[in-house]
Amino acid sequence: MAVAPDGGQPINPTTPITVTATAGTLSEVTVTNAATGRQVPGTLSADRTSWRSSQPLEYATSYRVAAKAKNAIGRSTEKDATVTTLTPAKRAYANVVPGPNVVQATGIGVGQPMVFQFTAPVANKAEVVKHLEATTDPPQPGAWYWVDDRNVHYRAQSYWQPGTTIRITAHVFGLDMGNGVYGAEDNTATYKVHDAWIAKADGRTEQLQIFDNGQMVKAMPMSLGAPGFPTHEGPHVISDKQPSIIMDSCSYGVCPGQPGYYREKVDLDLRISNDGEFVHSAPWSVGQQGNSNVSHGCVNLSPDNAQWFFDHFGIGDVVEITNSGGQPLPVWDTYGDWEVPWDQWQAGVGQAK
DSSP states (O other), X not given: OEEESOSSSOBOTTSOOEEEOSSSEEEEEEEEETTTOOBOOXXXXXXXXXXXXXXXXXXXXXXXXXXXXXXTTOOEEEEEEXXXXXXXXXEEOEEEESOHHHHTTTOBOTTXXXXXXXXXXXXXXXXXXXXXXXXXXXXXXXXXXXXXXXXXXXXXXXXXXXXXXXXXXXXXXXXXXXXXXXXXXXXXXXXXXXXXXXXEEXXXXXXXXXXXXXXXXXXXXOBOBOTTSXXXXXXXXXXXXXXXEEEEGGGGTOOTTSTTOOEEEEEEEEEOSXXXXXXXXXXXXXXXTTTOOOBSSSEEEOHHHHHHHHHHOOTTOEEEEESSXXXXXXXXXXXXXXXXXXXXXXXXXXXXX
């Protein structure tokens, strides 16, 4: 009989253990986790000449193999062996953002990129992408793009079609991600895209126009960032929604005792970038809304308009900002994905640092 792999070196836990009868047939094969005593399931070939484990092994584990066989004249033989799996320097989980439970009831907006966020830096980016899968119904071709060493995003050339079902899977258990990092487990998530809610904020007209599936349903006065704090331009995607938050200028370096410092409770907040841009209620700037830009980069609305916006918009919905005087939203700024040209996005594997 032969047990494979049999080189004595630790193996990848995705490598199956096989037992082969070289002359005769197998009568019994048992593979056991040496630490827990739990048996590894396997499949015996129809002619009983080979056995193969049928599920992945665990990292950093020894397995005892006990096999019995009979030759053509009925003589029994036995073979014992030990197989050990490798111990990674670090294991990386492929978390999904947003968590499917967060948006299960509402679905996601048409601008939401699919995101796998790894818990350790990934060096072998091109290899990892080969093990990522995304399917859409109806079909919409897309591509993966590395935003940084931990975050890889998937999107189509343009916003998702309303009603699309998107399923993403990371087949990364046992995958060598580079520098001693291995995939901890596979992960999958399914999302449903709701109606196309898109807000268009024009810093020249000071108006926020609201579109539902391409039809304008509302317009409201607003105020963008003042000249010293211009709002980023380009498509923004709502990544969080809170009834109220504490906004503190010290988060971007203006702290107590410095000119312009503030710390206050702000209501009806929808985050549109990670560096402090929100659509929110701003009763203090109602007089300027519709005629001048006075915020610190946020989209200021009156309390009534902010309540309407808060009730209709959510995670993945889009706020497109033009004529603000700001720089384009960076791709890493949760989420500047739609600022990246499609040809560059398609070539994005391994480009991010």
